[in-house]
Amino acid sequence: MKLDNVAKILQEKNNIEILTHHYPDGDTLGSAYGLCKALQDIGKNARVILSGKAATKFDYLKNGVKENSFTPDFIMSVDVAAPQLLGDNEESYSNKIQLCIDHHGSNSLGVEDSYIDATAASTCEIIFDLINLMNVKVTKEIANCLYTGVSTDTGCFMYTNTTAKTHMIAAKLIECGADFAVINRAMFETKTKQKLALERMVYDTLDYYYDGKLAIIYTTLAMQDKLNLGDDQMEGLASIPRQIDGVKMGITIREKQDNVFKISVRTNGDTDACEFCKKFGGGGHKAASGCAINGTLESVKQQLIDAAKEILQ
Structure with missing residues (x-):
């Protein structure tokens, strides 16, 4: 219309x-x-x-x-x-x-x-x-x-x-x-001290795959509880992995509840985040999309790594 x-x-x-x-x-x-x-x-x-x-x-x-x-x-x-x-x-x-x-x-x-x-x-x-x-x-x-x-x-x-x-x-x-x-x-520009502490913890979770073309970070409920961060303060991390030189796809895995994870995908160049997230029932835009996956952190992360293989290799 x-x-x-x-x-x-x-x-x-x-x-x-x-x-x-x-x-x-x-x-x-x-x-x-x-x-x-x-x-x-x-x-x-x-x-x-x-x-x-x-x-x-x-x-x-x-x-x-x-x-x-x-x-x-x-x-x-x-x-x-x-x-x-x-x-x-x-x-x-x-x-x-x-x-x-x-x-x-x-x-x-x-x-x-x-x-x-x-x-x-x-x-x-x-x-x-x-x-x-x-x-x-x-x-x-x-x-x-x-x-x-x-x-x-x-x-x-x-x-x-x-x-x-x-x-x-x-x-x-x-x-x-x-x-x-x-x-x-x-x-x-404005961040709380707790948010800065969270970012420090998140950098320690950073892993690279496929010759550095894929970067993945994650947050857990335990991290959130340790820093006493409310759910409304957990946003704004998804851009971190995409900012790294050479990364074509940055993925942020966020634990929402036991065995439920929110996935944020950000991409550079021609890599299509929306098509990637559709594999998991999600969607969004070419450069920024999301989805949700159930499972353990390890299993969810591996699913994402495997799904990115055909795009990035």
Whole structure:
């Protein structure tokens, strides 16, 4: 469907719930809260339904969101590429979503009314265009939300998904008052002492395979418990192995619960992270994708090493 049709649908609805994906990042949160504020600004009842706890560094995204009580009659999702990514909300919501907005070409949510733009570097880019089509003013608070998603999903404009349009939208958001310097420092430079200690431990797990073309790191629940790190502070490690010279595929294995591991894959050059993750029921983008695998740490790691062989050898 066309984006102007999405705008018309939302202009006709009044009681709207906006779903995010689990382990919420800057793009799903920025999209949800930015759109929620825009809808509230034109008199709609709207609220964001999180899946899992968001990191405290994202608390500012809620600024300006009104807490209102209503019975929803329209449910939509932003940046949710598959039913399982709804996390704890999957059972309650997966068959009730009436509109899906996303930028993952691998989207398998199966919603009839969907707007998927795989050329967009972030879902927040789409939301920016949508809000303008709805003739809603992009306030400073909305700009902060959307800039957060644009910046985080492009690695502060360093990833290959960044386009000329990405930069133009970022510039317009800055013109609208986005606190870009504050946001970029919070997202990319500020770390707690516990997070630095975790990174030190993670470097000790680093292993190379296939002449250094594959690098793998991991975190365990024991590491998390030792440092007293909450689940919301465990993100942001996936870029570490990809940064190493000569690495074509960097894999981060994160233990979520006993025998359940979240896999983040980041690639350089022509190596396709999305196709790799599809082998394990996941997906995402060519340079950044993910999946989940059950088993012991050793068995999960070996499965990933074996699956990478045909790509990297």
